[in-house]
Amino acid sequence: xxxxxxxMYIAVLITLALMLFACLIRAIRGPRIADRIVSVxxxxxxxxxxxxxxxxxxxxxxxxxICLIYAMVSFLAVIVISKVYMGVYEEKRHNSEVKSNKIxxxxxxxxxxx
Amino acid sequence: MEILEWIKLIVGGAFLLxxxxxxxxxxxxxxxxxYVLNRMHAAAMGDTLGISVSLIGLMIISxxxxxxxxxxxxxxxxxxxxPVSSHxxxxxxxxxxxxxxxxxxIYDNLEDLEKELIEEKIKQEKExxxxxx
Amino acid sequence: MSRLKPQKExxxxxxxxxxxxxxxxxxxxxxxxxxxxxxxxxxxxxxIIERMNEKQMIRDKVYDVxxxxxxxxxxxxxxxxxxxFCVILVGLLLYTVSYLPKTGNPTNPDNNxxxxxxxxxxxxxxxxxxxxxxxxxxxxAFDTFGETNVLFIAxxxxxxxxxxxxAILKKQEVKNDRRYEPKNDAILQxxxxxxxxxIFIFGIYVILNGHLSPGGGFSGxxxxxxxxxxxxxxxxxxxxxxxxxxxIYKIAKITALCMYGIIGSYFYILGANGIxxxxxxxxxxxxxxxxxxxxxxICVGLxxxxxxxxxxALFRRGGL
Numbered sequence: 001x002x003x004x005x006x007x008m009y010i011a012v013l014i015t016l017a018l019m020l021f022a023c024l025i026r027a028i029r030g031p032r033i034a035d036r037i038v039s040v041x042x043x044x045x046x047x048x049x050x051x052x053x054x055x056x057x058x059x060x061x062x063x064x065x066i067c068l069i070y071a072m073v074s075f076l077a078v079i080v081i082s083k084v085y086m087g088v089y090e091e092k093r094h095n096s097e098v099k100s101n102k103i104x105x106x107x108x109x110x111x112x113x114x
Numbered sequence: 115m116e117i118l119e120w121i122k123l124i125v126g127g128a129f130l131l132x133x134x135x136x137x138x139x140x141x142x143x144x145x146x147x148x149y150v151l152n153r154m155h156a157a158a159m160g161d162t163l164g165i166s167v168s169l170i171g172l173m174i175i176s177x178x179x180x181x182x183x184x185x186x187x188x189x190x191x192x193x194x195x196x197p198v199s200s201h202x203x204x205x206x207x208x209x210x211x212x213x214x215x216x217x218x219x220i221y222d223n224l225e226d227l228e229k230e231l232i233e234e235k236i237k238q239e240k241e242x243x244x245x246x247x
Numbered sequence: 248m249s250r251l252k253p254q255k256e257x258x259x260x261x262x263x264x265x266x267x268x269x270x271x272x273x274x275x276x277x278x279x280x281x282x283x284x285x286x287x288x289x290x291x292x293x294x295i296i297e298r299m300n301e302k303q304m305i306r307d308k309v310y311d312v313x314x315x316x317x318x319x320x321x322x323x324x325x326x327x328x329x330x331x332f333c334v335i336l337v338g339l340l341l342y343t344v345s346y347l348p349k350t351g352n353p354t355n356p357d358n359n360x361x362x363x364x365x366x367x368x369x370x371x372x373x374x375x376x377x378x379x380x381x382x383x384x385x386x387x388a389f390d391t392f393g394e395t396n397v398l399f400i401a402x403x404x405x406x407x408x409x410x411x412x413x414a415i416l417k418k419q420e421v422k423n424d425r426r427y428e429p430k431n432d433a434i435l436q437x438x439x440x441x442x443x444x445x446i447f448i449f450g451i452y453v454i455l456n457g458h459l460s461p462g463g464g465f466s467g468x469x470x471x472x473x474x475x476x477x478x479x480x481x482x483x484x485x486x487x488x489x490x491x492x493x494x495i496y497k498i499a500k501i502t503a504l505c506m507y508g509i510i511g512s513y514f515y516i517l518g519a520n521g522i523x524x525x526x527x528x529x530x531x532x533x534x535x536x537x538x539x540x541x542x543x544x545i546c547v548g549l550x551x552x553x554x555x556x557x558x559x560a561l562f563r564r565g566g567l
Contacts, residue, residue, distance in 0.1 A: 001119065001123070004123065005123070005175070008127055008130070012130060012134065015134055016134070016137070019137055019138070019141055022141050022145075023141070023144075026144050026145065030150075032150055032207065032211070033206075033210075034150040034154075034203050034206055034207040035150050035153065037203055037206075038144075038150065038153060038154055038157045038203060039144065039157075041157065041161065041199060041203075042140065042144070042157050042160060042161070045160055045161050045164065045165050045192075046137065048165060048188065049133065049137075049164075049165060049168050049169070052168075052169060052172050052185060052188075053172065055181065056172060056175060056176055056181075061179070061180060061181040061184075062460055062461045064181050064184040064185060064188070065184065065453075065460075065461065065462070067184075067185075067188055068184060068187060068188055068191065068449070069466070069470060071188055071191050071192055071195065072191070072195075072446060072470070072473060073473060075191075075195040075196075075198075075199055076473050076476060076477055078199040078202065078203065079198075079199060079202055079435070079477065079480055080476065080480055080559075082199075082202045082203055082205070082206040083202070083480050084563070085206060085210070086205070086206050086209055086210065089209070089210045090209070191442075191445075194438055194441065194442060195438070195442070197434075198434055198435055198438045201434050201435075202432075202435065205432075
């Protein structure tokens with residue numbers, strides 16, 4: 001009985017590890033930043049399952065605590081990264097708009113002077 | 115008692131296998147679909163359904179103890195957290211992509227979309243009605 | 248603000264001055280010392296050239312090596328003695344090291360006796376079920392005190408570099424406080440409203456259970472800091488400042504560090520002199536046990552939570 005359980009756990013762990021590599025490929029290839037965040041978030045979900053399986057394999061209940069913290073931290077990472085990236089993007093666009101407006105106005109002025 | 119143990123193993127293993135299958139479907143979706151907003155749909159399925167099914171399998175195997183409670187807490191937490199992170203990611207994509215119109219049609223106000231939907235519905239009803247008649 | 252004495256008499260007492268200084272409502276230098284605004288420094292090419300020459304000029308004037316033979320002699324002696332001192336120090340240290348047992352030798356005492364002592368008598372001596380917690384917070388409390396100080400100094404440095412003046416911050420509040428971010432995200436706010444209390448309670452549980460289960464000050468503090476960051480990103484800095492502003496940050500951080508110092512020094516001094524300490528160890532397994540581990544865990548947790556939040560806020564906005 002024990003052997004069957006252990007074999008099942010190890011098979012699940014190996015399958016999940018292979019899936020993680022596939023996710024990593026998506027994270028590297030992803031053309032936009034949202035692609036990368038989505039795949040990293042997915043990897044986090046798989047790692048959570050891996051930790052839960054590991055806690056049953058090693059018979060250490062406290063590993064599930066780590067799983068809970070992992071879930072929390074990955075959620076927080078997505079929120080903070082998306083908010084900060086949005087803010088930075090908007091700021092850049094605003095600055096470039098202000099700059100182009102200024103350049104346009106200066107060009108008009110010089111045109112008027114000549 | 116021996117039979118009960120076997121039942122536990124089989125049911126738990128089946129749930130775990132289901133979870134892995136859902137993860138596999140998620141992976142296929144992530145590579146098959148070609149835009150982020152579509153891929154997000156596949157990813158969100160794994161975040162909520164995949165992890166909950168596989169953790170339910172592990173909960174059945176581990177039996178009634180404190181570990182089970184914590185696993186249930188993880189599932190509930192992810193049900194709260196995952197849709198919100200998907201929402202924020204979609205918002206990030208929509209607000210930073212300058213040529214979003216290439217990938218999907220955009221409506222400035224919702225009424226246009228509603229009008230279009232109602233028109234389509236009427237058309238469909240007419241067609242089906244015509245066929246029946 | 249005294250209830251026993253009238254206001255005028257109370258203002259003469261030391262307590263009034265102390266609390267006024269503590270709350271920072273009055274600067275002791277303002278009005279007492281004559282202060283003038285600084286002159287604007289004009290930088291022209293002439294001043295730059297002058298400044299470049301200044302160093303050489305001072306060196307020539309003070310260390311007039313060409314004419315002063317005595318100084319030249321001292322200069323050479325100084326260099327020679329510095330080299331000699333370094334060589335002697337290195338030699339002494341190497342000589343001491345040669346007495347130590349070889350690294351990686353399986354029969355070394357640090358591979359056997361130290362860990363044996365920690366594992367066998369750790370529970371009796373520290374009263375903690377979690378051996379790691381007992382090790383880092385009693386046997387090696389001095390190390391952990393250093394780590395806590397590092398956290399404190401790191402936040403101080405970041406504050407010195409990135410802190411923006413309060414007046415400028417208020418002027419730019421519209422610009423800085425999420426002007427470019429989605430402002431009132433109802434979905435995120437609803438989730439944060441439910442999740443923040445749970446995260447805080449979980450962090451407090453991890454801190455208070457540090458001596459019984461895995462966890463402790465550092466991990467619990469990190470969870471608390473994560474909860475604070477979630478609250479900020481959902482509700483904005485203005486609402487966070489109602490319960491966690493710069494004043495409370497200062498009080499929490501300095502109190503935690505001082506408490507750790509006091510408890511730790513009490514423990515070291517008694518232990519070094521072989522005196523029995525009067526902190527009861529309690530029965531292992533209870534929440535109130537483990538001697539000094541529980542209070543130190545709370546101090547470290549506060550410190551780490553403040554550090555995490557301060558880093559986020561300082562890099563995001565330039566103020567707490």
